[in-house]
Amino acid sequence: MVDLRKELGHIRRPIDGRIFALKLAVLCSLISVGVALVLSGSVWRMAVGIILCGLMYAHAIELQHEALHGTGLRSRRGNALVGVLLGIPMLISFAAYRAAHMRHHRRLGTPENREFFDYGDQYGFGSGSKVHDVLLWIYRFSMIGHYVNFLVVCVKLAAGRPLPDEKPAAMRAIRRDHALMSAILIVTVVTSVVTHSLLAVWLWLVPLAIANPVHALIELPEHYRCQTDTTDVFRNTRSIRSTWLMTWFTNGNNFHVEHHFMPSLPIAQLGELHLALAGRHHYYHRTYRGFFRSLFGPDPSVPYSERVLLSSQPR
Structure with a gap:
């Protein structure tokens, strides 16, 4: 080998950072189109806009994956900055994803291997129970496990508890990411309540119903069976x-x-x-x-x- x-x-x-910059420009342009469609007032255009935003939120995680490997931009700080921003729509910590993903690369094929996104029956071995398997598929496509883990990590960090396998530098970066995403969540919810606006629901929450299963489908073939x-x-x-x-x-x-x-x-x-x-x-x-x-x-x-x-x- x-x-x-x-x-x-x-x-x-x-590394040619211009290629990654072009990808980011296309992503931002398509999200802008999606937002404009959602705000258009037409039910059909709004539906198309929601789908487009959801698809782009899932696409953003694939760009985040490139950034965490340090192959998007030539600058390490540039990759980190862009990576953090790309993960916000789906509440994916760049630092946590990077640390777990690098371990996955080192440990794939060994009993110690773990994925950052854990879908239960990760590699399709099956449980023998059709009902259980159907529930696992729902669990996978909804990405409930990811969002539950996000909340659990937030609680642990707030309580000052360490995260397994994470070194001090990674812990600081993970704390930074979760603090940023938590702040954005809080500000968004408070602003929506005070202004009686459903804008965040149509531009963020509902598109996640598209982004979550799409992201799961993108990842599924990697090592499945x-x-x-x-x-x-x-x-x-x-x-x-x-x-x-x-x-x-x-x-x-x-x-x-x-x-x-x-x-x-x-x-x-x-x-x-x-x-x-x-x-x-x-x-x-x-x-x-x-x-x-x-x-x-x-x-x-x-x-x-x-x-x-x-x-x-x-x-």
């Missing part, structure tokens, strides 16, 4: 070729094998690495539609690779 990384080292190029008891990234992670639109929307998250193979590689270069690693993937789909169709296929215990070969053939 080390030799292969050295062999493909030529793919790595310096892969061989998560091995440290081999070609077996514990999945990649999806997909279209340019989905590659943009997921911010390269579809090239997840490549991301785990070279975590510090700028997102814009993952497509090139994907081509260089062709044929090595054990879990691979040509489209997101192919992946989601495979969830309702034969016995889920059968390795995906056996079904991918069939489902990925041109029709």
